[in-house]
Amino acid sequence: MLSKRQEQILKAIIDEYIKTASPIGSKRIQEIIEIEVSPATIRNESAFLEEQGFIEKAHTSSGRVPSTKGYRYYVDNLMEVNNYDNIKTKIEKIFSKRDLSIDEILDKTSNLISEMTKLATIVVTSNEIDEVKLSKVELIQLTNTKAAVLFVLSNGHIQNKTISLDQVALNDLTISIDLFNERLINSKISEIETKSQVIIPILKKQVKKCEFILQTLVGALIHTESNKSKTSGVKYLLENPEFNDPKKIKSIIEFIETASPFAWFNSQSKKSSKTSVAIGFETGIENDDFAVVKTDFTTELGNKAALALVGPKRIEYDKVSDLLDWIRKKIESKFLGEE
Known part of the structure; x- marks a missing residue:
């Protein structure tokens, strides 16, 4: 956990960046923060927050912008109810x-x-569609740059998803679909999202962009007719x-x-x-x-x-x-x- 002062500085940076979409410098932080603190202290605390990955140095200025880690900390610990x-x-x-x-x-x-x-x-x-199950997954290469994934369901429906081979290697897609057929066939559609999580460690060892592939396949399957x-x-x-x-x-x-x-x-x-x-x-x-x-x-x-x-x-x-x-x-x- 961050100290109270570090939290207030992080919150000030995020609140101001949400409003302006511009990097926030130490001078601006001192103007908007709710406690009295010296510019040197702000610089030191900002350096700590950057070192810990909560904020990032903007490429085009001396200001800082929030990182994903900073936003997550803000959402989980600092966010206040503020109505529209x-x-x-x-x-x-x-x-x-x-x-x-x-x-x-x-x-x-x-x-x-x-x-x-x-x-x-x-x-x-x-x-x-609790009773509908996944019967089979097939891969068809359409062109040098596109492939189609077909999901055959137990109710006779076929859900298809076109995937760009510029984003995913055909071999990686093949391995992923083989694993789907091995581990997820006869699973209810309502269970696919949860069950698919167990194959992530296996996929990581065999294919690149495994999480992207998995989310694409699961998202397409859940998004049935x-x-x-x-x-x-x-x-x-x-x-x-x-x-x-x-x-x-x-x-x-x-x-x-x-x-x-x-x-x-x-x-x-x-x-x-x-x-x-x-x-x-x-x-x-x-x-x-x-x-x-x-x-x-x-x-x-x-x-x-x-x-x-x-x-x-x-x-x-x-x-x-x-x-x-x-x-x-x-x-x-x-x-x-x-x-």
């Missing part, structure tokens, strides 16, 4: 309309959140300065299209909550530039569902987490009669 009151007022009006279904409410709510927060929203609802997914607000997300680079734009769009919110989370957060946070590489994708905040809920038909927000790592974690938790409670109250 204006957004909540607008969402309240959507929920007050009695003729809207849960899908219509989520659709309108997602568009509103994206517009007002500059984050992409993803809503996934899943029909119950029984799941319905809708993404909103990518155009607003791309207004963030972090995504001015065309490569980063391509990366985040691929991230949103490839994975399912059901597969993004294991046990990153220490807090017991239906609202979870995954930062950078914690998502299981080999990209450290963005973060996801997600809440799980149940629909009026008893089906599993998730609402996720995707954005740069400087997401206002406190406000976003509180907002999603509030929306989950609104859904449970309106459609399930829970208080």
Whole structure:
């Protein structure tokens, strides 16, 4: 654990970086920190935080920016509840309309959140497929640069996923699928995400990018025809300065299209909550530039569902987490009669 002063300096850096997206220097820290501390002390404590991996030196200035480790510490230990009151007022009006279904409410709510927060929203609802099992996985090379993975299910459905061979070696993909067939055949789809974790140590010894391959396969499998997914607000997300680079734009769009919110989370957060946070590489994708905040809920038909927000790592974690938790409670109250 960090000392109280170190925590306050880290919190000041993260809070300011979330607002400005600019590296934070010692002078600015002294201006905004809530305690009296000398510039020399700030420099020393900042050097310690950098040495411990909580912040990083910006390439283009003398300021510091938060690291994934710093954001994780902030979320687990320093984050305060900080409401999006204006957004909540607008969402309240959507929920007050009695003729809207849960899908219509989520659709309108997602568009509103994206517009007002500059984050992409993803809503996934899943029909119950507890008895459907994985029967077989097949790999078909389509071209020199593309391959298709076919998931044959016990109910006769076939789910396919096209994978770029520029990202993953064909041999590594073959080894991974052979392991899927060896260890996961006849497993229920609802159990695949959990069971797949046990093959990670084996994959790491045999293939590169093992976590990326595993998350891609599991995400595609979970995202079967029984799941319905809708993404909103990518155009607003791309207004963030972090995504001015065309490569980063391509990366985040691929991230949103490839994975399912059901597969993004294991046990990153220490807090017991239906609202979870995954930062950078914690998502299981080999990209450290963005973060996801997600809440799980149940629909009026008893089906599993998730609402996720995707954005740069400087997401206002406190406000976003509180907002999603509030929306989950609104859904449970309106459609399930829970208080």
